[in-house]
Amino acid sequence: MSVRGVSRSYRDGSRSVLAVEGTHLDIPEGKFVTIVGPSACGKSTLLNLFCGLDQPDSGSIETPSQGTGALLGRIGYMPQQDLLMPWRDVAGNAAVGLECLGVGRQEARSRALGHMRRFGLEGFEGSFPGQLSGGMRQRVAMLRTFLCGRRINMLDEPFGKLDALTRASMQAWLLDYWQEYRCTILFVTHDIDEALFLSDVVHLMSPRPGRIVLSLEVDLPRPRKYSEVVTSAPFNALKARLLEQLGRQP
């Protein structure tokens, strides 16, 4: 996927607020790409543009399969809120994406059931969202998105609301899963450690108006182990560059 000079502004009363400005971005096939930036810098705005929920004021977004055609319904998207339906159990919630694609209810459910173990939801198929922990809710939401089988999946701060320990285990789990299935992932976070630990490429966004101010290749060897990676010298060198760039912002 390639993004060329995309800008988007919102009306705030009478003023027009530039949320993202002139963003260039390449998301190579099969890579784990992360956008990291402070809150309200326009990360979610970008994802909305990329998955076709919103149109840019200027610039273009191209995918290899679709060209510049309609993106809606072609990109896997996991929003910041988990948005689980309280009236559906775990398996039913995981099946929502498939059902939206036109798969029959029973078929969608049985396909969702086939992934329960891999997503650590075994034994909770019939539980309702209100009975789940935060980490499990995120895994249901992620399964709902991944089940759609899109080549590109965009995850908006999926671990943002989790406690540190749960987040660490979810990060490891996600890397595992990604290495097994090799889809393209565009990951959004405000956590620099998380971005570096997970990604092949990290793009740093500036505060409003959001634009990409630094792009780093993260050539740390895989598979990565959190305790080893975050204490290694190359990791800290990359982190220092990101922090330095952030400190340079006015």
Next chain:
Amino acid sequence: MRSRVLPPLLLGAGMIGAWEAYVRIARIDILLLPPPSAVALYLIGNVGIFVRNGLATLSELLVGFACGVLIGLALGVLMQLVRGFRDAAYPWLVATQMVPIPAVAPILVLWFGFTLVPKAVTVALMCFFPVAVSTVDGLGAVNPELIRLMRSFGASPWAIMRMASFPSAMPRIFSGLRVAMALSVVGAVVGEWVGSTRGLGYLMLQFENRGETAGLFATVTVLTAMGIVLFFLVGWVEGAVIPWRRYAKETL
């Protein structure tokens, strides 16, 4: 269970006791205010009449309620799906509720005769409105983020309505159904007052004309009991249809 059933029973028993005592001590004329014991005796002595007329009212009420609910749901869904229809129809729907039903009911009798139809129409006229309003409000209150997510999955507007808006509107729709049920008891009686040959409303008129106050009170008692049972029946159906409510800490 005990804590929900016992207090209202105790309160009711207390009030009935006070009523009985007042009528006996103050020696009130039975034609003005019969004691509860007299009402109960009348009720037991004429069970057949009350069952026959109660069933007549019940059938009018249920037919009217079912039609009103279906119309209300359809209007609500249509107003939510088609913006233009909503803007055009909303003031007119409000207008139907401003028309006094007792003024319309005689016309209905003129059209449909002394049958079940005018009563059912009266009931439907009264109860479609709260259902339509609560349906529109409920469907509109669905989390817009959920709709965006489903659009990103490629869902059609109808799929979004079926899978997201409608289930999330259920609790509100049931609030509307409860109001409609309470109104439909009134609607059935008003329909019968205007022109009928049976039913609890008809019975009330008869007792009033004959000065049988105890019978009148007995009819009101039966009507009230029927209304309360129907009202809580809606709540029971709600519990069966929305079992997830127990687990929903948040509303979506």
